[in-house]
Amino acid sequence: MPTPLSVLDLSPVPSGQTSADALRNTIDLAQRTEHLGYRRYWVAEHHLMRGVASSAPAVLIALIAGATSRIRVGSAAVLLGHHSPLVVAEQFGTIAQLHPGRVDLGLGRSGLLRGRELVRRFAGPADGPAPEAKVVDGLLIPPKPRALARSERFVARIEEQQRLLSTGEPAESPLDYRAQVEEILQFVDGGFRSASGEPLHALPVEGADLDVWVLGSSAGQSSATAGSLGLPFAANYHVSPSTVLEAVAAYRDDFTASAKLARPHVVVSADVVVADTDEQARELAAPYGQWVHSIRAGQGAIPYPSPAEAAEFPWTVQAREIVADRLDTQIVGSPETVVRKLVTLRDATAADELVITTATHDHTDRVRSYELLAKAWLES
Numbered sequence: 244m245p246t247p248l249s250v251l252d253l254s255p256v257p258s259g260q261t262s263a264d265a266l267r268n269t270i271d272l273a274q275r276t277e278h279l280g281y282r283r284y285w286v287a288e289h290h291l292m293r294g295v296a297s298s299a300p301a302v303l304i305a306l307i308a309g310a311t312s313r314i315r316v317g318s319a320a321v322l323l324g325h326h327s328p329l330v331v332a333e334q335f336g337t338i339a340q341l342h343p344g345r346v347d348l349g350l351g352r353s354g355l356l357r358g359r360e361l362v363r364r365f366a367g368p369a370d371g372p373a374p375e376a377k378v379v380d381g382l383l384i385p386p387k388p389r390a391l392a393r394s395e396r397f398v399a400r401i402e403e404q405q406r407l408l409s410t411g412e413p414a415e416s417p418l419d420y421r422a423q424v425e426e427i428l429q430f431v432d433g434g435f436r437s438a439s440g441e442p443l444h445a446l447p448v449e450g451a452d453l454d455v456w457v458l459g460s461s462a463g464q465s466s467a468t469a470g471s472l473g474l475p476f477a478a479n480y481h482v483s484p485s486t487v488l489e490a491v492a493a494y495r496d497d498f499t500a501s502a503k504l505a506r507p508h509v510v511v512s513a514d515v516v517v518a519d520t521d522e523q524a525r526e527l528a529a530p531y532g533q534w535v536h537s538i539r540a541g542q543g544a545i546p547y548p549s550p551a552e553a554a555e556f557p558w559t560v561q562a563r564e565i566v567a568d569r570l571d572t573q574i575v576g577s578p579e580t581v582v583r584k585l586v587t588l589r590d591a592t593a594a595d596e597l598v599i600t601t602a603t604h605d606h607t608d609r610v611r612s613y614e615l616l617a618k619a620w621l622e623s
Contacts, residue, residue: 248282253289254286254287266306273310276617291400300318315347321351323352332427336431337447338453349457350423350456374387384488396541400541457472460490462486466493470507473502480511484569487511519615521575535569
């Protein structure tokens with residue numbers, strides 16, 4: 244059997260359309276990718292963005308689960324820091340009680356980081372010699388974008404988002420991430436105790452048939468938490484390609500077998516656009532750079548442009564620099580081209596699964612991309 248493929252959907256809002264259109268597209272794509280044999284359908288959590296409709300993952304996942312019957316559904320990832328562990332556990336436990344054996348609770352740490360700390364995870368040093376790209380086992384590992392470190396508007400937007408989403412915990416001293424993940428596991432297993440030692444039971448999450456995951460972008464607290472607790476780990480090649488290898492290596496180094504997982508299990512994400520030919524795929528993928536630029540320049544994701552709109556974007560040297568790592572690692576082309584590059588990504592990271600995120604202006608092109616990839620991957 245080939246390495247399983249899964250889906251990560253941000254519910255992009257195409258220019259000229261509405262969030263309702265984007266959410267309907269998400270439901271339709273989930274149903275279609277289930278039929279195509281994809282293993283999981285994950286959604287993201289993004290806030291205050293005109294071009295992304297996936298801001299309430301538990302609600303959206305419940306809708307997707309109700310519209311499908313076999314595919315696993317879940318998050319990549321719920322951002323702790325924006326939600327209490329108890330509320331997250333109860334939300335996903337509710338879904339899992341009605342859809343047992345199909346729910347993945349992915350947990351992310353970004354919501355716990357202040358704006359500048361978050362930028363430092365993804366940005367290179369603002370000054371000094373420019374770092375160079377590397378190729379490891381055929382996989383491009385680009386340098387972190389230095390221009391991102393100078394994006395004051397990006398930092399300001401993150402900090403304003405954190406203020407609006409705050410759960411009351413001061414950003415300067417967030418709860419320990421591992422402790423929050425452990426709380427969720429305790430609610431699931433029924434072993435949670437109050438500060439005084441009294442057992443507290445959270446229904447309906449207690450005993451729910453769901454899997455807890457950790458999402459990470461680099462070697463650090465996320466990879467260490469996933470490894471030491473024996474949880475599966477999702478690594479972000481599509482968001483932070485510069486650090487994917489160190490993230491999966493750190494996770495494997497820290498891994499300790501658990502009751503649910505005897506060996507490390509790694510999913511690696513990739514931005515992918517597939518069309519019948521390389522040229523057609525490049526045309527469909529052309530708006531991606533402008534879309535990522537809008538995020539990193541501090542605008543928040545704009546509605547996803549059409550290829551014609553993207554052709555009018557006034558690129559500058561600095562604008563290209565801020566998105567170069569993402570553009571250089573986007574996997575675009577015919578089915579044969581994309582399969583070859585995904586095999587390289589899988590082998591270089593020793594991934595157990597690949598999760599594919601695809602954004603195009605027209606929903607039909609996005610569906611077609613997943614169709615072409617599923618067929619070519621199965622035949623490879």
